Amino acid sequence: MTSSAGAGEFVERARERILDHAKKRRRAGLTDKLYAVARSETGILYEGVPFETSMPQFNFCAERHAINEMLYAEPGATLDAILVATPAPDETAPPPTPCGACRHAIAEFGDDATVLCTTFVREDDGWTTFPRVERFTATELYPDHQGHPSWE
Numbered sequence: 001m002t003s004s005a006g007a008g009e010f011v012e013r014a015r016e017r018i019l020d021h022a023k024k025r026r027r028a029g030l031t032d033k034l035y036a037v038a039r040s041e042t043g044i045l046y047e048g049v050p051f052e053t054s055m056p057q058f059n060f061c062a063e064r065h066a067i068n069e070m071l072y073a074e075p076g077a078t079l080d081a082i083l084v085a086t087p088a089p090d091e092t093a094p095p096p097t098p099c100g101a102c103r104h105a106i107a108e109f110g111d112d113a114t115v116l117c118t119t120f121v122r123e124d125d126g127w128t129t130f131p132r133v134e135r136f137t138a139t140e141l142y143p144d145h146q147g148h149p150s151w152e
């Protein structure tokens, strides 16, 4: 895979991966989850879902899961883009944006990353995917931050 994949191709590949997993969850009788699909600068994609336990203080979001998958597979990699898809009750729901912790992680591992926020709606016979995709830069979502902490 190469980094030449454009945003349109990235969105299509992310859609396929999210639908594959959503079908598995449906077959298991589960509800939909938020998904994140990260793309490193090499063009490789990494999926994430929220890690949810009975002790919420130890949970973490799909975006950080996907970024950590990237860092595990490609140590030192830079985040090029991340798509965040949230289950929504209908197509008019505005796409939520990442939380503060995820905005920090996105900016730390991809200062120039593109952040695509969208939704998907469960239907009886499938899903309506990505009715609206909102595009941000990492800096737009995390402006004027004080840089990354240094412990030296």
Ligand SMILES: [Zn+2]
Pocket (backbone or CB within 6 Å): 061, 062, 063, 064, 098, 099, 100, 101, 102, 103
């Ligand atoms: Zn988050």
